[in-house]
Amino acid sequence: MDIQPFCGWRFATNDVSKHIAPPYDILDQADKDELLAGHKHNIVAIDLPHVPPKELGPPEVYKTSATLLEKWQKRGILQQDPEPALYLYEQGYTWAGQTYSRRAMLSGVRATPLGKDVIPHEHTFAGPKADRLKLTTTTKTQLSPIFGFYNDPIGVVGKLAEAAGPEPEIRGELGGVTEKLWVVKDPKTIAEIQAALASVPVYIADGHHRYTTAMNYRDALRDAGLIDAEHQANFVLFALVARDDPGLLVLPTHRLIEGLSKDFTLEKLRDALGSFAWAKCPTLDVDLADADAYLAPHGKGAMAFVHGEEMWIGQLTDPQEMLKVAPDHCQAWRDLDVAILHRLVIDNALKPWATDDFKVRYTADGNAARDEGRRKDVSLAVIMQGTPLAAVEAIANAGESMPHKSTYFYPKLATGMILKPLE
Numbered sequence: 001m002d003i004q005p006f007c008g009w010r011f012a013t014n015d016v017s018k019h020i021a022p023p024y025d026i027l028d029q030a031d032k033d034e035l036l037a038g039h040k041h042n043i044v045a046i047d048l049p050h051v052p053p054k055e056l057g058p059p060e061v062y063k064t065s066a067t068l069l070e071k072w073q074k075r076g077i078l079q080q081d082p083e084p085a086l087y088l089y090e091q092g093y094t095w096a097g098q099t100y101s102r103r104a105m106l107s108g109v110r111a112t113p114l115g116k117d118v119i120p121h122e123h124t125f126a127g128p129k130a131d132r133l134k135l136t137t138t139t140k141t142q143l144s145p146i147f148g149f150y151n152d153p154i155g156v157v158g159k160l161a162e163a164a165g166p167e168p169e170i171r172g173e174l175g176g177v178t179e180k181l182w183v184v185k186d187p188k189t190i191a192e193i194q195a196a197l198a199s200v201p202v203y204i205a206d207g208h209h210r211y212t213t214a215m216n217y218r219d220a221l222r223d224a225g226l227i228d229a230e231h232q233a234n235f236v237l238f239a240l241v242a243r244d245d246p247g248l249l250v251l252p253t254h255r256l257i258e259g260l261s262k263d264f265t266l267e268k269l270r271d272a273l274g275s276f277a278w279a280k281c282p283t284l285d286v287d288l289a290d291a292d293a294y295l296a297p298h299g300k301g302a303m304a305f306v307h308g309e310e311m312w313i314g315q316l317t318d319p320q321e322m323l324k325v326a327p328d329h330c331q332a333w334r335d336l337d338v339a340i341l342h343r344l345v346i347d348n349a350l351k352p353w354a355t356d357d358f359k360v361r362y363t364a365d366g367n368a369a370r371d372e373g374r375r376k377d378v379s380l381a382v383i384m385q386g387t388p389l390a391a392v393e394a395i396a397n398a399g400e401s402m403p404h405k406s407t408y409f410y411p412k413l414a415t416g417m418i419l420k421p422l423e
Contacts, residue, residue: 001117001150001202002110003194004235005084009141009419010170010181011041012079017172020179020416023144023206024048025128041077043416047143049135055127056134066138078419085185086193087418088160089239090168092178093411095249096290102247102411103157105193106145106181106418108235109202111215117201118148121396121407122208132213140422142214144415145239146207149389152242154196163189170417177411181418202240203396205409211236217422237420239413243389250392251408252291252384254369255341259357260350260379266307269380272349275318281311284374288366288383295385301337304383306373316340332394337384338406345382353379364408 011019018039021027027035027044029051035042049065050057072078087106092099114120136142164182172179184190204211214236221227227234241248270278279298284306288294295302295313302315316322322334325343333339346360363369366383373381387407395402 001197001200002235003086003197004108004110005086005185005190006108006232006235006420007081007084008087008106008183009073009078009080009421011416012076014170015172016170016179016416017174019043020172020174020414021047022175023412023415024053025209026412028052041072043143046072046139047135047415050131053128053131054125056130059134062134062138065135066140069139069141080421081183083185084190085183086160086190088157088164088182088184089417090180091247091411091414092180093176093247095410096293100247100249102241102245103161104239104241104413105157105160106237106239108232108420109148109238109240110234111211111218111236113215114211115399118211119201119203119396120208120211121204121392121400121402123401124208124212128209129213129216132210133216136213136217136422142210142237142420142422144207144210145237145413145418146211147205147241147409147413148202148207148238149205149241149243149248150197150200150202152244153200154192155242156193156196156240157242157245159189159193160184172414172417174414175411177414179414179417202238203243203393205241205392205407206412232420233422235420237418243393248389249410250386250389251364251410252337252366252386253362253364253405253408254291254366254384255346255382256361256363256369256372256378257346257350257380257382258359258361258378259355260353261355264307264353264379266305266310266312268353269305269345269349270312270314272352273314273345275316275321275344276314277317278315279313281313284309284311284370288370291366291383292385294366295383301335301340302385303337303341304370306370306381306383307379308374308376311370311373316344330395330398330400332391332398333400333402336387336391336395336402336406338387338403341382341384342403350380362405364410
């Protein structure tokens with residue numbers, strides 16, 4: 001990675017709780033309205049001009065975002081750091097009764113073709129990229145960081161913390177997560193970090209569409225002869241988290257399957273999945289907030305199937321079944337719980353009961369998934385284990401993409417802690 005400091009824009013207040021927002025792609029209109037009701041200067045007013053952000057919106061909404069950003073800057077609602085800096089970003093949170101702290105470095109990372117210095121694990125889609133590109137072109141600003149993880153050779157975040165002051169410049173709270181930011185301008189520390197990470201790749205955890213958008217924006221300016229190789233448009237705003245940070249949690253995304261015919265039963269599904277081993281759960285009244293803690297004792301790949309008042313643990317016992325249905329994928333891909341679920345269960349075993357109303361929904365809440373699986377209008381809930389970080393790396397290194405909704409990096413990064421100018 002080629003790391004670069006930058007002169008970030010941030011809200012001119014110590015407490016940014018009412019100004020920051022979750023990432024744009026998990027918000028709907030009701031979420032936007034609620035955030036703006038809390039404060040009219042919430043970053044969502046700029047970062048989410050079009051709802052849902054799955055396709056290009058009307059030109060005027062992006063112009064409004066750019067006008068609003070410029071107005072906030074001129075009025076001092078946002079202020080720019082006068083010197084290039086790296087930023088230490090810390091999130092504190094509780095998950096399944098345990099308290100965590102996750103630290104990241106916010107910096108510019110040189111945009112390079114995917115696969116060497118910056119390694120993806122997901123497909124991207126044209127609609128979201130068109131929306132983000134229009135927003136980037138009009139605001140000339142990267143409004144939210146891409147979430148990346150990397151192998152840390154020297155304890156980069158620790159070096160950053162040593163150079164930072166004891167108290168953060170800004171702090172806030174968002175959805176029960178505490179957010180803190182320090183500004184590090186020390187040239188010696190910055191140079192040491194740049195040298196240490198020069199040959200270290202970063203894996204994209206969240207933000208594939210934004211990264212591709214940043215490259216497309218940079219390429220358009222470069223091809224038009226408007227920028228040189230050191231222009232800020234060459235560098236993408238990343239939140240870089242060391243892969244061994246104990247606060248780097250990858251949660252499962254559970255599946256809620258609707259639209260199965262009324263004659264569907266778990267007994268019939270078990271019969272259809274002869275390559276699975278099964279164990280009946282004596283009760284559904286268990287805490288599934290930490291689904292990994294509940295399922296891990298049953299072994300790798302174990303997942304819970306809930307239908308009505310029954311819950312069974314299923315686990316593939318014959319890996320040759322995945323080789324038959326996915327011969328073109330690498331072994332790491334075939335070993336994924338979500339790949340097994342979709343290829344063998346959803347795409348195959350459930351076909352006899354799939355109606356025209358068949359669809360799959362997603363939730364990261366294990367207890368909510370269990371409760372929905374008991375409802376008559378939800379045919380089946382499948383509660384998963386989280387995808388190991390090593391599996392994400394292995395699949396990314398193989399140049400493959402993971403199935404949709406394979407990972408849920410928790411907590412999400414806040415938008416609005418720092419903005420990166422592209423001029």
